[in-house]
Amino acid sequence: MIPLFDISLQVNGFPINKAKIELQKIVAFNEEEYKLFLENKKQEIVAFHLANNSFYQQLSGSKIISNWSDLPILNKHNLQKSLLERLSKGYSLKDIYINKTSGSSGTPFVFAKDKYCHALTWASNMYRFGWYGIDFNTSYQARFYGIPLDFFGNKKERIKDFLSHRFRFSIFDLSDLVLEKMLLKFKKSKFDYINGYTSSIVLFAKFLKKKGIILKDVCPTLKVCMVTSEMLFEDDKLLLEKQFGITIVNEYGASELDLIAFQNPNLEWQVNAETLMIEILDDDNQPVANGSSGRIVITSLFNKAHPFIRYDIGDIGILDKKSTLQKPILKKLIGRTNDIAILPSGKKAPGLTFYYVTKSIIEDDGNVKEFIIKQTRINAFEIDYVSETELHLEQIKKIEKAIELYLEPNLHFIFTRKERLERSSRGKLKQFKSMV
Incomplete structure (x- = not known):
């Protein structure tokens, strides 16, 4: 061969x-x-x-x-x-x-x-x-x-x-x-x-x-x-x-x-x-x-x-x-654990799926410093992020389009800019957490 x-x-x-x-x-x-x-x-x-x-x-x-x-x-x-x-x-x-x-x-x-x-x-x-x-x-x-x-x-x-x-x-x-x-x-x-x-x-x-x-x-x-x-x-x-x-x-x-x-x-x-x-x-x-x-x-x-x-x-x-x-x-x-997201359609997506979604907000200028994603309800998610400037409407639409492409339509996301993110006792962030 x-x-x-x-x-x-x-x-x-x-x-x-x-x-x-x-x-x-x-x-x-x-x-x-x-x-x-x-x-x-x-x-x-x-x-x-x-x-x-x-x-x-x-x-x-x-x-x-x-x-x-x-x-x-x-x-x-x-x-x-x-x-x-x-x-x-x-x-x-x-x-x-x-x-x-x-x-x-x-x-x-x-x-x-x-x-x-x-x-x-x-x-x-x-x-x-x-x-x-x-x-x-x-x-x-x-x-x-x-x-x-x-x-x-x-x-x-x-x-x-x-x-x-x-x-x-x-x-x-x-x-x-x-x-x-x-x-x-x-x-x-x-x-x-x-x-x-x-x-x-x-x-x-x-x-x-x-x-x-x-x-x-x-x-x-x-x-x-x-x-x-x-x-x-x-x-x-x-x-x-x-x-x-x-x-x-x-x-x-x-x-x-x-x-x-x-x-x-x-x-x-x-x-x-x-x-x-x-x-x-x-x-x-x-x-x-x-x-x-x-x-x-x-x-x-x-x-x-x-x-x-x-x-x-x-x-x-x-x-x-x-x-x-x-x-x-x-x-x-x-460390190195990820949850599974269960979506309204019954679809299951591993936490690392969010790598492909969050790539949409990773810019080479380093604006977004940190982010975590929480699933609060079966169709609702929260993205908390730390950045130099707030995400503008065009960026959010880009993220929502990526979410629809990689996951499914009609999911609701709330974007919240924060000064700092909650960490574990060892100072480590968990990127995705399901609370469902």
């Missing part, structure tokens, strides 16, 4: 072959070689951004910093400026990878990676999926993700799906009628693996349980299921294992970074120590001992287009006591 996935990356300027070679070198390091590699990459990435990134120079307040602990903690609020203000010298909008975060933390922003860094992200994905016999060029993926519903956005994603050898199940409607159609597709297709949002995949498993069906029985080619973007609770994992009849792999990642942790075949949540460095810090920015909880702070070792150095991702986690520098093990992740 022609390696269309690799070819498509190369054609778009992402040097995947070079990235795969470098990743394999890093993986092969012994403990001493890895320690030297990590120290060199830390010094290199900091020196680069202190010399070439005015945003990071301003944030750090200096062009010379001798101790790692003296480096500032970067947070999502820092990044809510125009992307052009945050790009490194020598990079332009034409020669980088650009995307938006999901806003699941309530603090959305636009980010960038240089093309080699993004190629390493894909090499990292391929390496870890390979632990389970999955090859992005040949293995057929059943994908439970959102998809743009506008004509051009939809066609673009479908082309990417074709090149990536995957079939996408849209997760905006997860009613029984739609789930029945999904089941029929599994019966007719030779899928090798499932990948997608946890809540959507769990809903499908609950549907299978209700019908008394084991997915592996109707789709014998299935090998493994990788869930991502939302917390996978133990009882849900047991449900998936039972109803799918295959291995369930838990993934933790961030679009602005890379895969952060990925369950290895020994059932350990192994942290990506090849392209990232993870720290667990207390409220005073001091490292906590392995086995203790703290804020997850991550450094991207290769991204020169945009600094992600000591970046507080907004989650709380615990590293296992048996973790080493070269093989950190994430024992527990606290």
Whole structure:
């Protein structure tokens, strides 16, 4: 089979072959070689951004910093400026990878990676999926993700799906009628693996349980299921294992970074120590001992287009006591849950559906700083947001149009601009909450 996935990356300027070679070198390091590699990459990435990134120079307040602990903690609020203000010298909008975060933390922003860094992200994905016999060029993926519903956005994603050898199940409607159609597709297709949002995949498993069906029985080619973007609770994992009849792999990642942790075949949540460095810090920015909880702070070792150095991702986690520098093990992740919205038509939509709705209000000028969405009645929602200027009528109409497109008509939304938003005791926002 022609390696269309690799070819498509190369054609778009992402040097995947070079990235795969470098990743394999890093993986092969012994403990001493890895320690030297990590120290060199830390010094290199900091020196680069202190010399070439005015945003990071301003944030750090200096062009010379001798101790790692003296480096500032970067947070999502820092990044809510125009992307052009945050790009490194020598990079332009034409020669980088650009995307938006999901806003699941309530603090959305636009980010960038240089093309080699993004190629390493894909090499990292391929390496870890390979632990389970999955090859992005040949293995057929059943994908439970959102998809743009506008004509051009939809066609673009479908082309990417074709090149990536995957079939996408849209997760905006997860009613029984739609789930029945999904089941029929599994019966007719030779899928090798499932990948997608946890809540959507769990809903499908609950549907299978209700019908008394084991997915592996109707789709014998299935090998493994990788869930991502939302917390996978133990009882849900047991449900998936039972109803799918295959291995369930838990993934933790961030679009602005890379895969952060990925369950290895020994059932350990192994942290990506090849392209990232993870720290667990207390409220005073001091490292906590392995086995203790703290804020997850991550450094991207290769991204020169945009600094992600000591970046507080907004989650709380615990590293296992048996973790080493070269093989950190994430024992527990606290957070990353999403509710399900049940709409008047009976349609069920996972909380991450609101990513596609709220993208309408994410502007590169950073006006909207934070937002949360609450479902107060079956047809009524409240959006509380913090912004520099109030949303005007044209923006609200745009949001309402997106809501009608992605969810359904005749839903009522109240927009309220606030000085600050209510947070949990750990200071974390939950983007979507159902009170129905």
